[in-house]
Amino acid sequence: MYIEAKTQLQTLRDLLRFAVSRFNEASLYFGHGSASAYDEAAYLILHTLHLPLDRLEPFLDACLTTTELEQVLHIIQRRAIEKIPAAYLTHEAWLGDFSFYVDERVIVPRSFIAELLREQLAPWIENPDEIHSALDLCTGSGCLAVLLAHAFGDAAIDATDISPEALQVAQKNVTDYNLEHRINLMQSDLFAGLEGRRYDLIISNPPYVSAESMAALPGEYRHEPRNALASGEDGLEATRAILREAADYLTDQGVLIVEIGHNRDALEQEFRQTPFTWLETSTGDEFVFMLKRDQLPH
Incomplete structure (x- = not known):
């Protein structure tokens, strides 16, 4: 499925839909910052693409480069299959306006x-x-x-x-x-x-x-x-x-x-x-x- 996605998905909007589908399919648990599959997918995509975390709408129809597509699909796959909390994938967690480095320690x-x-x-x-x-x-x-x-x-x-x-x-x-x-x-x-x-x-x-x-x-x-x-x-x-x-x-x-x-x-x-x-x-x-x-x- 992820190999097929590399050839058929093009825009951030495509990736957002794909990620939400995979997260729901995997019955992920969202207790580490995000409240839903949509919120978590948006966060992981924006973070991976180095985009502002509060500005999804302007970028939805932007096409991704091959490298960007591979990077986003990789992090979606790890979240869905390995069930790793998003904060460990991005090494970032937020409390209010404060961002902190985190890992599995x-x-x-x-x-x-x-x-x-x-x-x-x-x-x-x-x-x-x-x-x-x-x-x-x-x-x-x-x-x-x-x-x-x-x-x-x-x-x-x-x-x-x-x-x-x-x-x-x-x-x-x-x-x-x-x-x-x-x-x-x-x-x-x-x-x-x-x-x-x-x-x-x-x-x-x-x-x-x-x-x-x-x-x-x-x-x-x-x-x-x-x-x-x-x-x-x-x-x-x-x-x-x-x-x-x-x-x-x-x-x-x-x-x-x-x-x-x-x-x-x-x-x-x-x-x-x-x-x-x-x-x-x-x-x-x-x-x-x-x-x-x-x-x-x-």
């Missing part, structure tokens, strides 16, 4: 915390200028650390991850945004390497997928590092450890913000006495909680 960024950082965590952080130290726990690609640095201009930021491979990716993103002087990358298993440090703000998007959910994940997620997704039998292993230890690493007025996926009910049932504040995101208030230091379980 890190999960594809998709944190709700990124939305909250655009507003400097308002109204929960009343005075952003008073955030002088911040920690991004389980930083992965470093994307949230970069957003932290932009949201809180006076903050010195530590960003940690258990994976040295992930920290290599994070270093590239920190360097790309010229934030080496603001963001300190460290290898650490949660708080293990941070003894004696205190932060006005700790954010974390830790692993939170249960064993049952891991077994049922679509093929696209199998390309992501397992240790960045799986968190024990019920998905709360990392979150429990964070709740148990965070008070020792927060300043007196410090704030903890953690993303936990679909685990709100289970978390509240286990920590009945903990007064979680659930933060509103674009898809509801079930995914990110906030606690002040004195609210953490003892």
